[in-house]
Amino acid sequence: MDEYKDLFFETELEQEPHLLPPLVLAYVGDAVFELYIRLKLVGKTSKMQELHQQAVSYVKAEAQSDILSQWEEVLTEDEQSILRRGRNAKGNVPRNTEVITYRRSTGFETLIGYLYLARKTDRLQELLSMISI
16 A cells, blocks of 8 residues: 555645535545545445445445544544534535534545645544544
């Protein structure tokens, strides 16, 4: 996996990750988390429909909110601050999701995006390894 690290960090940001708007961090976090889940699922089945259904079961708002519940006790104060910024960000909530669940999942994605862009990959990996896949 280390050979891929440099590939994803070639682009330099114009500003520090903590200065980016929370929804931008969530946008990146969503992509990072989905890629992580997809890579974990590859090899478990070769049927695309099953892969997709399994991936969706992890990346949907309800699942992300549940994962966040597992993480809350181990998050640092800085991580909790980033999480709150994402959770409190103003954005459209899909009709099929409860507001609180969607806000928590946005906070979850914001935290992942921040850790990724801040190149805190060891901490990101530590948190992601707590997820049972």
